[in-house]
Amino acid sequence: AELALLSQRVKDGETFSGVYFRLVKNISLNGKAFTPIGSKTDKFSGVFDGNGFVISNFTITVAEPYLGLFGYICKRKISYVCF
DSSP states (O other), X not given: OHHHHHHHHHHTTOOOTTOEEEOOSOEEEEEEEEOOBXXXXXXXXXXXXXXXXXXXXXXXXXXXXXXXXXXXXXXXXXXXXXX
């Protein structure tokens, strides 16, 4: 639910510039559809630290050329996340 909320808030225009996110456990999305965090017009600008944990079992719901857990990011850091 928190990843989906992050995706929605970035889609709504919040960049999260200067905000640090860190996973504290593995997350399985149980096959649920997921909209990537960030798009061509609404980019994620925070820091996302996977902390060595795994995000698994999700399906991307949009068809853009740049897809994954993050669609578009803006000059920030994503570290050590296993998919």
